[in-house]
Every structure is written in C-alpha cells, then in structure tokens.
Amino acid sequence: xxxxxxxxxxxxxxxxxxxxxxxxxxxxxxxxxxxxxxxxxxxxxxxxxxxxxxxxxxxxxxxxxxxxxxxxxxxxxxxxxxxxxxxxxxxxxxxxxxxxxxxxxxxxxxxxxxxxxxxxxxxxxxxxxxxxxxxxxxxxxxxxxxxxxxxxxxxxxxxxxxxxxxxxxxxxxxxxxxxxxxxxxxxxxxxxxxxxxxxxxxxxxxxxxxxxxxxxxxxxxxxxxxxxxxxxxxxxxxxxxxxxxxxxxxxxxxxxxxxxxxxxxxxxxxxxxxxxxxxxxxxxxxxxxxxxxxxxxxxxxxxxxxxxxxxxxxxxxxxxxxxxxxxxxxxxxxxxxxxxxxxxxxxxxxxxxxxxxxxxxxxxxxxxxxxxxxxxxxxxxxxxxxxxxxx
Amino acid sequence: xxxxxxxxxxxxxxxxxxxxxxxxxxxxxxxxxxxxxxxxxxxxxxxxxxxxxxxxxxxxxxxxxxxxxxxxxxxxxxxxxxxxxxxxxxxxxxxxxxxxxxxxxxxxxxxxxxxxxxxxxxxxxxxxxxxxxxxxxxxxxxxxxxxxxxxxxxxxxxxxxxxxxxxxxxxxxxxxxxx
Numbered sequence: 001x002x003x004x005x006x007x008x009x010x011x012x013x014x015x016x017x018x019x020x021x022x023x024x025x026x027x028x029x030x031x032x033x034x035x036x037x038x039x040x041x042x043x044x045x046x047x048x049x050x051x052x053x054x055x056x057x058x059x060x061x062x063x064x065x066x067x068x069x070x071x072x073x074x075x076x077x078x079x080x081x082x083x084x085x086x087x088x089x090x091x092x093x094x095x096x097x098x099x100x101x102x103x104x105x106x107x108x109x110x111x112x113x114x115x116x117x118x119x120x121x122x123x124x125x126x127x128x129x130x131x132x133x134x135x136x137x138x139x140x141x142x143x144x145x146x147x148x149x150x151x152x153x154x155x156x157x158x159x160x161x162x163x164x165x166x167x168x169x170x171x172x173x174x175x176x177x178x179x180x181x182x183x184x185x186x187x188x189x190x191x192x193x194x195x196x197x198x199x200x201x202x203x204x205x206x207x208x209x210x211x212x213x214x215x216x217x218x219x220x221x222x223x224x225x226x227x228x229x230x231x232x233x234x235x236x237x238x239x240x241x242x243x244x245x246x247x248x249x250x251x252x253x254x255x256x257x258x259x260x261x262x263x264x265x266x267x268x269x270x271x272x273x274x275x276x277x278x279x280x281x282x283x284x285x286x287x288x289x290x291x292x293x294x295x296x297x298x299x300x301x302x303x304x305x306x307x308x309x310x311x312x313x314x315x316x317x318x319x320x321x322x323x324x325x326x327x328x329x330x331x332x333x334x335x336x337x338x339x340x341x342x343x344x345x346x347x348x349x350x351x352x353x354x355x356x357x358x359x360x361x362x363x364x365x366x367x368x369x370x371x372x373x374x375x376x377x378x379x380x381x382x383x384x385x386x387x388x389x390x391x
Numbered sequence: 392x393x394x395x396x397x398x399x400x401x402x403x404x405x406x407x408x409x410x411x412x413x414x415x416x417x418x419x420x421x422x423x424x425x426x427x428x429x430x431x432x433x434x435x436x437x438x439x440x441x442x443x444x445x446x447x448x449x450x451x452x453x454x455x456x457x458x459x460x461x462x463x464x465x466x467x468x469x470x471x472x473x474x475x476x477x478x479x480x481x482x483x484x485x486x487x488x489x490x491x492x493x494x495x496x497x498x499x500x501x502x503x504x505x506x507x508x509x510x511x512x513x514x515x516x517x518x519x520x521x522x523x524x525x526x527x528x529x530x531x532x533x534x535x536x537x538x539x540x541x542x543x544x545x546x547x548x549x550x551x552x553x554x555x556x557x558x559x560x561x562x563x564x565x566x567x568x569x570x
Contacts, residue, residue, distance in 0.1 A: 003515065009553060010516040013496035014417035017426050019433075023408035026437030027401050033442070125529065151504070157466075315427065341435045342428075342463075 029338065033361075078282045079332045080373045086366050088377030093357075093365065093388075096132050097381045100140035105188045109133035111169035111389070112185050115141075117160040118384040126158040126385065131185055134169070144190045146174035146181055149200040151214055157200060160385040162294050162348050164202045166209075167242035169389035171222055175199035175211045182222045193225035201234045203294070205266060206246030210234055219267050231269025238295035238302055239349070248272065250297055250324055252304060255290045261302075261327040275327040282332050285311040288320050293346035296356075300324045303347045303356045303370075308332065317345050319358055321370045331370040335360075349390035357390055400444050407452055408437060414517075415460055421512045422464045424501055429464075436460040458527045461513070465505045465528075499550035507542035510535055 088094075096116050101107075111134045118127035126148060129141040146159035164173050174181040177198050182191045195211065195218060203210040211220050211227070212234035218227040238250040251262040259277035264270065279287035288306045295304035301321050308318040317340050321331035333356075335345055340361070348357045348365070355367040355374075363383040368375050412433065419429035436459040440452060447455045500508055506528065513524040514535075521539075525532045546553065 006511075006515045007518070009492070009496045010421060010512065013493050013500070014421050014516070015493070017417050017420045017429070019412045019416050020430065021434065023405045023412060024401070025434060026408065026441045027404050027444075029434075029438045030441035030444075033438075315431065337431075341438075342431050 032338075076331075076371050076373055078330065079284060079286050079334055080368075080370075080375075081334050081336075082360070082366075082368070082375040086360070086364070086375050086377040088380055091378055092134070092136065093132070094379045095136055095138065096365070096379055096386070097384075098132075098138045100128075100130055101137045102139050103142035104131055104139040104185065105142050107133075107137065107139055108188045109139065109169070109185045110135070112165060112172070113169060113389055115160055115165050115172055115387040116382065116384055117158055119158055126160070129160055131172070141172075141183070143188045144174075144181055144183060147176060149175060149198070149213075150177060151198050151200065158385045160387055161201060162346065162385075162387050163204065163239055165387040165389050166204050167389055172387070173202045173204075173209050173211065173220075173222060175202050175213070180211050180220060180225075180227075182225075191222075191225070193220070193227070195220070195227050203234060203237050203239050203249075204242075205240055205249060206242075208246065210237060210249070228267050230267050232264050238297050238304070241297045241299060244297070244299075250295070250302060252277070252291050252295050252302070252322075259288065259291075261322065261324070277322065277327045277329065279329045279332075281328050281330050286332055286334070288318065288329055288332070289314070291320075292343050294348075296347055296349050297324055298350040298354065301330075301370075303350065303358075305343070305345050305347050305358065308334070317343075319345060319347055319356060319368065321356070333368055333370075333375075348386055349388045351390050357388060359386075400448060403448055404441060404444050407448075411453055411456070412437070415456065418457075418512050418516055419460055419464055421500060421516060422461070422505060422508045424497065432464050433460060435463060454527070457517070458529070461509050461527050462529065465509055495550060495553060499546050499553060502549040503542050503545055506530075507538050507545065510538040511542045511546075514539060 092113055096114055109131055112131045113134055114132045115129060116132065117129045119125070120127075129146070131139045131141055133139065148156040148159055150156045159174055166172070170184065170186050172183045172185055174183070178194060178196065180193045180195050180199065182193065183189070197216045198213045199211050200213045201211070205219070207222075209220050209222055210230070211218050217230050217232060217234045217237075219230050220227045232249075232251060233253070236251040236253040238252055240246070240249050246266065248263050248265055251264055252259070253262070254260045260274055261277055262271050263273045265272055277288065286308060287310070288308050291304045291306040293305045295302050300323060302324050303319060303321050305317070305319050307314075308316045308320075316337045317335040319333040319335070320329045322328065323330050344359065344361070346359050348359065351357055351367060353369070354371065355369045357365065357367055357378070360366040360377075361380070364380045365378040365382045365386065366375060367378060415436070416429055416433050419432050420426050423429050423432065436456050439459050440447065440456045443455070444452075500511070503511065509528060510524060513519045513527060514521070519527065521532050521535045525535045528535070
C-alpha cells in the first residue's frame with residue numbers, strides 16, 4: 001500500500017462524521033464570555049469605588065469591611081450552581097501568579113502555599129516553576145528545572161501537576177522519567193532518587209508519597225529514597241486527608257454504572273472494601289458518569305471533578321462530593337457545558353474552612369463551599385499548572 | 392469595502408468556520424475516536440478562535456485553530472484515556488459498503504498513542520508536510536519523523552489486513568521522507 005491508500009483509509013474512516021452545531025456557536029459563546037467578564041469588571045470597579053468612598057469618609061476606621069460584597073449564597077441543596085460570575089475576594093492564594101520576588105536558593109520558605117508553573121496554552125510549554133510562601137512572596141524554583149514528563153509513547157505533560165506539594169507545604173516532589181526529584185522548600189536542598197519507569201504523577205500519603213505512571217506505582221520515602229512497588233493505579237488514587245491514616249487510600253474508578261470506590265491498604269495493596277458509587281441522593285435525575293483529575297479526601301468526604309448527565313442531557317461539567325464511607329454522591333456542583341471548556345474544572349484540594357478549591361473558567365481558581373453553596377473567586381489569572389498544599 | 396469587515400468580525404468568522412469545521416471535526420474524530428467528544432473539542436477550539444479573532448483573522452486562522460485543536464485533543468485524550476477505553480464500546484457497522492473497513496481503520500487507530508495518531512492524521516488526512524505537522528504539534532521535525540515511523544510500524548502490526556506500507560514494499564521508512 002502506498003501513502004495514497006492510507007489517505008483513502010483515513011477519509012473512509014471519518015466520512016460519516018458531520019458537524020451538528022451552527023458555525024456561529026463559537027462566536028456566541030465568546031460573546032457571552034466577554035459579556036460576563038465585562039459585567040464582572042464593572043461590578044468590581046463599582047465595589048472598589050464604593051469601598052474607597054467609604055474609607056475616605058471614615059479615614060480612622062482601620063477595620064473597614066471588605067471592598068467586595070459577599071457573593072449571593074445559594075442553599076446547601078444537593079445540586080448547586082455557581083453564580084454567573086463569581087466575586088473574586090482575593091486571599092493569600094491570589095498572589096499565586098505574581099512575578100517572582102526572589103530565588104528559592106536565597107529565600108527558602110517556611111511553608112509554601114502553592115507551586116505554580118506558567119503554561120503557554122497554545123504551545124503547551126511550561127515556564128519556570130514558582131513557589132508561593134506563606135509570607136506572600138513568590139520564589140522562582142532556581143535550584144532545579146524538572147523536565148516535562150512523558151509516557152512510553154512520547155506524549156509529554158507539564159512537569160508540575162496537582163498533588164506534588166506536600167500538605168505541610170515543606171516539600172515538593174517531581175516525578176520524572178527514571179527518577180524522582182525531591183525539593184526541600186525550607187532549605188532549597190534537592191535530592192534525586194533513581195527510579196525506573198515513565199513517572200508522571202504524585203500523591204502524598206502521610207510523610208511518604210505515591211509516585212507513578214501508566215504501568216507502575218511506588219510508595220517512596222522522600223528522605224531516604226526507598227521505593228516499594230504497590231498495586232493500584234495512581235491515576236485513580238484519591239489524595240488522602242493529611243490528618244487521616246496513611247495505611248489506606250481510596251480509589252475512584254470506572255465509568256457510568258461501573259463507577260466504584262475502593263479502599264486499598266498500603267503498602268501491601270490489598271483491596272479492603274469496594275462499593276458502587278450512587279448518585280441517588282441527588283435530585284432531578286442527576287448522575288455522575290465519569291471522573292477526571294485528582295480526587296481529594298477531607299474527613300469522610302471526597303471531592304472530584306467529573307462529567308455528569310440527567311435524563312435529558314449529558315456531558316456536563318461538574319464537581320461531586322462523595323461520602324467516602326458509602327460511595328454516595330451527596331453534593332454536586334453543576335457547571336453545565338456552555339461557556340466552559342472540556343475538563344474545565346479540575347479539583348485542586350480542600351482549604352482549611354472546608355471549601356473545595358477548583359479551576360473555573362479560563363484561568364480562574366475558585367472556592368466552593370458544598371455545605372452552603374457559597375462560590376467565590378480566588379484569582380482569575382492562573383492559567384498555568386497549580387499544586388496546592390491544601391490537602 | 393468588504394462588508395464582512397464592517398461588523399465586529401462575526402460574518403468573517405462564521406464564513407471561516409463553515410468552510411473548515413467539517414474537515415477539522417473529522418480530524419478530531421480520527422484522533423479521539425468519539426464523535427461527541429470530537430465535537431466538544433472542536434467547539435472549544437472554535438471558542439478560543441472567536442476570542443482571538445481580531446488578531447488572528449488576517450493571519451492564518453486555520454493554522455491557529457488546528458494547533459489548538461490538536462494539542463487540546465492530545466492533552467484531553469491523555470487525561471482520560473483509561474476511562475475512555477472502557478467507556479465507549481466499539482461503534483457498530485452502519486451497513487454501507489465501507490462500514491467494515493471504517494471499523495477496521497478506527498480500531499487500528501485506537502491502538503496508537505495520541506500523538507502518533509495526531510501525526511498520522513496531520514500527515515495523511517490533513518496532508519500537511521512534516522514541517523507543518525511539527526509546527527502544529529509544537530515538536531521538532533525529527534520527532535514527527537520518529538513518531539510517524541513508529542505509528543506506521545504499529546499499524547502494520549495491529550492491522551496487517553489494511554496493508555499499511557511494510558518492509559516488503561520498501562516503504563518501512565519511506566513515509567518519513569519529508570515534503
């Protein structure tokens with residue numbers, strides 16, 4: 001067969017695929033997004049102006065209320081929807097995308113709140129990794145330059161991914177091909193441990209870290225470098241509660257009616273319990289069909305992003321909160337599908353107030369409080385890769 | 392004066408999409424293997440194009456949206472490949488004359504890693520040169536050559552009945568020759 005024959009085969013293979021949305025769909029989606037941003041910008045300007053006026057009239061009031069009014073809270077119902085445009089209240093993580101103020105080598109952190117790697121979303125190339133300390137200063141990670149990870153097929157991914165910063169914010173781990181790099185962020189010391197395989201992902205479990213890729217997972221001691229192979233897929237592993245037992249991790253796997261939640265013992269890898277995931281507590285025929293990104297456990301709750309459906313529509317974006325004991329989906333943040341990108345809203349962890357931190361819109365980092373429905377923005381410019389200490 | 396330029400660009404954009412979306416959708420489908428996901432990925436790429444239209448319209452919007460689409464498709468496919476492999480059963484033959492062949496080609500493509508698929512689709516469906524393929528994927532020409540070589544070798548292994556050029560016809564590396 002010649003090249004022409006391969007061309008013919010590919011044409012035949014796709015010949016029955018036809019667009020079913022009007023050509024103007026993308027333009028209308030872009031228009032709605034621009035409108036939302038413009039409205040939000042005006043609202044923010046008005047709020048800031050009002051706040052500034054109040055401060056001018058009461059110059060001695062050092063305990064002035066926040067310039068931005070609280071977002072309207074929805075109820076704590078099982079299925080919740082975000083406001084059209086969240087109010088961005090700022091907070092320590094809002095400095096995540098600030099320019100580095102110092103190199104890590106000269107200004108180690110006491111505790112890092114987050115790691116951040118700018119990404120060119122058109123070329124998917126990663127920039128220099130940064131560390132945001134609890135003092136609000138962003139450091140450049142100048143002591144090591146981790147490479148993009150890759151799998152056996154040569155498919156690359158950015159060096160930084162959620163899960164690589166320890167919950168205490170003191171250590172970063174970078175899985176690489178054939179090694180693991182451990183960075184003590186409090187001293188800027190770097191250790192490199194050879195470890196076989198195309199390693200791409202990390203999940204902290206107590207003071208050790210699961211590191212793995214497509215076909216293997218290790219439990220690694222980041223101090224000694226000792227690595228023990230363990231069963232299970234790191235793609236499905238839920239990042240455990242830092243205050244929980246390091247002897248067991250949860251896994252979320254499967255799709256649609258086959259979604260399951262497993263408890264796996266470490267380091268022996270024994271599956272201790274497995275139950276089907278049920279969306280029955282949700283109202284209106286909502287159900288989770290599939291999860292993506294990392295799941296994060298806090299107490300008896302697990303938060304993870306996924307695709308959802310109802311009896312009349314499918315493929316919507318959502319964030320589910322599950323009861324880790326029963327496997328029931330007890331809360332769902334319904335993010336729809338209009339104006340959001342595919343796999344838009346990966347969960348990045350929990351904060352200390354019991355809110356879920358997730359991506360939202362292009363570059364947005366937001367907090368969602370499942371108990372109250374409160375949905376507020378942290379920063380709107382974080383288009384790069386993020387790893388939070390929030391476990 | 393071009394009447395399309397008198398508005399905010401919508402007419403030009405819609406004309407562009409009408410001319411290109413069919414082929415781009417088919418390309419996305421060949422890479423990700425699911426028509427609904429391909430449609431979603433194309434819509435995401437076209438949204439990004441609309442947001443950048445004022446700066447892209449006078450350049451090469453097709454190249455712009457193609458780069459977005461391919462890289463997003465590879466990235467998306469990687470994030471969820473395990474789930475995808477079990478989530479979607481093989482599509483059924485539609486009964487027309489090419490149905491069986493269509494299924495065979497799709498099944499063979501399913502066996503390739505996403506970037507190898509992308510290289511094959513760009514080179515032999517979109518008919519791009521090695522240099523243009525490298526530019527779309529953001530990789531070197533050498534990577535395109537090696538990925539194409541590996542992809543064709545893999546296709547020969549998993550789908551010998553399709554007869555994708557093999558060593559016997561002297562073309563095991565022949566398709567690496569750039570244009």
